[in-house]
Amino acid sequence: MLFLVLFLLGSLNAVIGWQCRSGKVIPGIYIKSGQPAIIGFQTTLQTFDGVLVYTVAAFNNSNLYAATFYNNHLQIERSFLESKFIGDASSGNFTLKTNGVHTQDGGVYSLQYKKGGADLYTEMCSILFVLGKPQKATLSHDNNNVLGKDCQLSCASSSTTNPTNHTLNVTFNWKVNDITNPSNNRYKYGVLNKTLTIMSVTKEDANKRFKCSATESGDGVTGLTSDYSDEFIFTVIC
Incomplete structure (x- = not known):
């Protein structure tokens, strides 16, 4: 598996359909079309007496992964859209591997969490860039x-x-x-x-x-x- 990482030098607001409204930007990922991509976030887990949900979400608001904690203990994990979770949610490592990506998969991916009935909070973001073949010269x-x-x-x-x-x-x-x-x-x-x-x-x-x-x-x-x-x-x- 080949994936390449480059620090992002630009505004996430330039990506249509999503804005990283809070938190921080981590290195972006550059991947060739057809190859699997590793999308990973490392964080310090929030503490909360009650239901705490972490999600890795795509720019179209669809979830790739969700982990539910109760009273600071991991209870349920689920992966979506044929992605495979390869991290360790209990230690704050939210890393997943996608199937082969395509041009339309390029965009902002984010780590989010939600405490009980509070609003969803975006903690950090990364952009997946899908490398395309330049147009004929x-x-x-x-x-x-x-x-x-x-x-x-x-x-x-x-x-x-x-x-x-x-x-x-x-x-x-x-x-x-x-x-x-x-x-x-x-x-x-x-x-x-x-x-x-x-x-x-x-x-x-x-x-x-x-x-x-x-x-x-x-x-x-x-x-x-x-x-x-x-x-x-x-x-x-x-």
Whole structure:
């Protein structure tokens, strides 16, 4: 099982359908579609003389797990939506394992508790980010393919990771005549390889084949790679 953790740098309010109104944000989880995810919360249990219920809830208000305590003793545990509880509720470890996740499963998950007839309290939150394959890359150029001029090619793609308020970057790779990111001193790469500039176009550049792809990544996270763009055949204007 593979799951990757990255600290969240953003507001939970950006996630449609849920706000973490109180408590704290813990590290978010990045997972590839189709893989199981580990969603875990560690807390100090509340003390209460009566019924105390802890739940792990999804952004659509559905529960994945519930534990009922009475007079500070665990009484009943239940898992929902085919999730499997692998924590230890008696010690405040509320950790569960989901089945393979899909894009629509991305969102905020929270640990909540309810004392007797009091209102439900959200203690902490985490976001499950489901990594998606970036959209097929597209290649464009500045139409400055004139002999002796510098011509810039650009690559573009869009993230499909859900939710969209992640902190991943998109980096690009180029192929020139099927050679990946060639180190020709006449090629200058821009930030994150988004652009490739051909310095001082020559006649030998004619009919070279260019294409590009996009990969999502961040601190400790390697995402998916897009399909390559359509191949672009370079022409030289003399």
